[in-house]
Amino acid sequence: MTSGNDDPLKDLLHSARQRSKTEPLNNTPTDSGAVEGAVGASVPAVPQGLNPLDLLALPQAQRDLVNWLSRQKQATLSQIQTALNSTPQVTAQTIRDLKQAGYVREALVDGHLNYRVAFSGKISRAAQNLPEAIWSRVDLDNSSFLKSIPLFRDLPPDIFKDILGKLEPRTYRRNEVIMWQGEPNTMVRFVKSGIVGMTHFNPHDANKRILSYVKQGEILGFYALQVGHIQSSPVTATALSEVEVLALKREDVFELIEKHHVAALALNQMLIQRVITLANRSDGSADEARLALVVSVGEGYGVTTLGSTLAMTLAKTNGQPTVYTEYPTSDKLPALFGFPAEEKTYTHAGGYQVKVLENSPGIPPAVRATLILDELRGEYPNMVLGLSGEMDDSMSYLLERANQIVILTPPTPDAWKKVSALVNRLKNNTSPDRTRVYIVVNRPLATLSGEIVYGQADLDIPYMDNLPSLASHRQDNLPPQFGRAVQALADRLGRTSRITIYIPKRLEDNPIDTTPFVEKTLKFLATLFKESAAIKDESQRMTSSGESGIISETIYTVRTYVTQSELDKHLDTVLDFAASMKNELDQDALAIEVNHKFMLI
């Protein structure tokens, strides 16, 4: 049968190729007449997926497989082999070819490896004739994103433009494998949106452990940057949400950092940060260690009172050996708690121990801090250290390993300035994946009871004139508000990961009552993380809207603190919830924050 044309598909395919030339950052078909990715053809560096128009030009074996697989949602290798009545070797080879071309992707579904046909291509009937101004807006989007990455931020404009042209975009659906462990990795990918889970996949273990997450603005596959032979990926990267990445060939990155030292330094910083994060997670101590540091911005603001009460509450809550001590000197503790100075360990009736530290003359302060912590760790699962005096470098070891740092401050403007400086300093010594910093306002004097708080505090303790002495304080004789505040800190110790979901309260041009959504989110988080309370808050922010200019937006924040293992286990569920909330609110995007990393769902 003919249609009056020897090859009726020729023109159609030609027009598709012409069209894709006009699309920015798109690299599907070539001019050669062959489809990239077909056996024997050159392979694109970052395949985009199969444009349905190119399906017709696939070699027969590949087309047979795609023809069958595209009528399934997904299928395992054995299912494909059975359907095609083929041999395992031929099926596997065809899958490999298609995968290499980017036309088939792997997805981990309930721990089983499945294959899906990845269709791509924009329906752009009129868009092929779009004016350059419109396309430049699309490019600008990538440009803005790239500017947010330190590696590219300070590049000269012409170099930046050159890099922009070399970036290859790609999107992944949920569960799709972006990068397999063991596969040679020649691309460096920058996560433009979404969240990627890095796991070590083991087919015999459905409970694979998530080693880390890679989020918006971070690098995926930095192993590709090892000079010399191409390094295999040690982990499997899987899309936990819809993920958009921009990929750059390793040679292009090498060229960039060779020519531009500013980029080399920026890359160095990014990689160091990643190594620290991985090291913190891989030592497994994040969930086990219970080190709380209590520090104040001046003398007499209640470090010993709050620290020892926190130790008592932890001992009661966890039923584990708990210690309170102070660093660098704990000499005053015997007098404060009323035990003989020669006793180095005092068991308090509230269920915790107070320890007097050896002064260890002759040992450098930094070394002493490591010895103290190692000794305490061996004996106590829960440790509370009050830091006295000025903060010095010897405390870095403690700060880096703390799960919780409580900053005590009175509600005065001067004190608040010191809090800001301290928080900035702590950023250099702590990782948001491991350490949570809480600001607690304390009012040790009656004159401070009516003072306004000048910044955002996590907890506010009122003035208390009936506080029991340190020797006699117990869980049941604490002033209720103080007891609740300390209990909140105890509950959050070990819960070092913070999840925040942002829900708009009201948009000025579209008033909506979102209170039910806030309640629903609180309930969802409380149900999912049973031992962790979810908290709601409300704040105002200014945002730029393309249509309305600058608008004021009131935001509800619903946040919770969870352990690392809880985060690994339930992040998927939280992302699902956020996606459904976004749809219910009829928003283009919903913001979610995990350990200070924002992502838009």
Place this chain on the structure above:
Amino acid sequence: MGEIISIHSFRGGTGKSNVTANVATQVALKGYRVGIVDTDIMSPGIHVLFGFDETRIQKSLNDYLWGKATIEETAYAIHEVAGDDPERSFLKKTKLWLIPSSIRTAEIARVLREGYDVGLLNEGFHTIIDDLQLDYLFIDTHPGLNEETLLSIAISSALIIILRPDQQDFQGTAVTVDIARKLEVPKLRLVINKFLADRYDEKQTREAISQQYSAEIAGVLPLSMDVAANASANIFSAMHPDHPWSKAIREITENMLG
């Protein structure tokens, strides 16, 4: 797993949406769970046959393709919504869902301007089959051939190509049939619409066209003033079950299910 049936025509004006709505309804009246997706985003229309207008379409396929809704949120249970209308009470007996395209000017303009991702469309088809436990999903495609229509053909287990007895339709249909063969569509059927029954012999025409395309004819729909007078206001085959046009629709239905 439910089957996808695409209804396609190379050119516009063949009555594609009308045939899709009628065949899908007849399949649903047989007790199957049926979905219809209007992928003719540039010129949507099938919603009209089910009594939908702009006020009733809150979320559409466009919202899904732009990430503003899940595909489930864009599916309207026709048996619940349209069933309140006495003229459409037959729909109450069905399990029929419609995923309409937007008929808002700005949203159609946005498709013209920005396009959409066909990969997402594919994912949506599979998701809605799973979520609504559909036996059949009908895709009312855009006329002609482009990425979206090829995708629909590639993922369909059955394809109906509608043509009129017209030389332009004949040539275009040849291209579509050729592509469907290459994509190994398991069931390929032709439907002749607007057939001049008083001027040509139906049996001879069936044989000639079937032979020319090496494809089975699922049915021949006569050119009918009654159908034209219905003006796509309702599902004609359900309203007038004894009409010759309706009988031809049922023949197509039986053929597709057989």
